[in-house]
Amino acid sequence: MVSSRKSKPSLKAKPKATKRIGLALSGGLDSVVLLDTVCKAVQANSAKEPTEVWVFHIHHGLQKPADQWLEFCEKLAKKYRVHFDFRLLHFADQSQGNIEARARAERYDALTDLCIEHGIQDLLLAHHQNDQAETVLLQLLRGSGLAGLSGMPFNRANTKDVSAKDANTITLWRPLLNQSKADLEAYAKEHKLKWVEDPSNQNTRYRRNAIRKEIIPRLEKIQPGAIANLARSADLLAQSQVLLDRLARQDGKGILEGKSLKLKPLLAFSNADRPAANNLLRYWLKLNDLAMPSQERLESWWKDLNAVKSGSSLEWQHDEVSIYLWRSTLQVAKPKVGQWVFQDVPARGKSLGLPADWVTQAQAEGRVEERLRQGAEKIQIKPNAPRKTLKNLFQESDTPPWERQAPLLYINDQLVAVAGVGVSYPHLVSTGRRVLPAWLE
Secondary structure, eight states, X not given: OOOOTTSOOOOSSXXXXXXXXXXXXXXXXXXXXXXXXXXXXXXXXXXXXXXXXXXXXXXXXXXXXXXXXXXXXHHHHHHTTOEEEXXXXXXXXTTSSOHHHHHHHHHHHHHHHHHHHHTOOEEEOOOOHHHHHXXXXXXXXXXXXXXXXXXXXXXXXXOTTOOHHHHTTOEEEOTTTTSOHHHHHHHHHHTTOOOOOOGGGGOTTSHHHHIIIIIHHHHHHHSTTHHHHHHHHHHHHHHHHHHHHHHHHHHTTTTEETTEEEHHHHHHHHHHOHHHHHXXXXXXXXXXXXXXXOHHHXXXXXXXXXXXXXXXXXXXXXXXXXXXXXXXXXXXXXXXXXXXXXXXXXXXXXXXXEEHHHHHHHHHTTOXXXXXXXXXXXXXXXTTOOOEEHHHHHHHTTOOGGGOSOOEEEETTEEEEETTTEEOGGGOBSSSSEEEEEEEO
């Protein structure tokens, strides 16, 4: 931790060399300080390592002055001569669920999209030591295990809801995680920085605000240095979690297959060593980028798994995805994220395709659309074969249940293609300009 409040916040961990870095800017004190320090560091090293800085702002629309914050961030980006982009989020029903958690999840998704769009590999976040202490206390109140109490890491790969192509290219960094709020305030005052204040940060009906405003100050009075100590404990617990993950990989031999779990050896392992089996199950969820479950939920899952009959299936809902037991294997079903594209077919080749002019005209008229499966849809995907329902085609191809809600492509209200199944054969031609629809994730 920086001892002098007048010292410049330093980067705890330096991102790997890259031509572009992104920075999440809310307009609050923390992110403004991060922007100032990063821009000065980039400028000082410009001769050795030229770097583009992109500033990303997420407009949640949850506060009346949100438009002013967007304007402030855009002007600040111009002042520092860095690139700027933003996303608008809309919460139709703010009473549904935990608005804090929903806003946080939507913010990360929007930041991920911006990084992919602009070719950003490293995204900097302005979380600091006080944020870490608050996170640890929140996890304690929730009864979290070691993974939750480890708090926020200094860096991690962002793979949730990102296609396989992009998953390994985005790393989240928290360079200020070893700096206290007081350090940042002193730096901002010394350098005469300006920022915006979010009035919702004063509302103690939000749990994090209540901890920040009521609990943390009392802890500091009882135990000076409590914030730094909580953050240090999170770091030590994170080191312990590394060892538990290593143990899970060893225990998972013969049980863990990629991102799936084999039921029979898993149950045998659970009966022999339930704590180690719980650790393996949590590690498996981590591999699938899912939140850690409560102890009660874990026990409920073990009860279901022990009661299920051989060859039967079951389904759980967890962290907004489905977990399936199918053919004695536990697998996570994530929604298909992607888009339909039309790829040119070589004109002189013999490959079949859709008439390009027909597709182009339909696109101009807005008659090309993606739809979700409703049931009873039929398609013919082979010559000299009858039209079959998607249900029959999925059964014939042994498609897992969670992959049967495949995106459908309609042109002029006609079913033309099904992701993972094929293209409607009667619509294909062998001459002229041709294109072939493909679902890209």
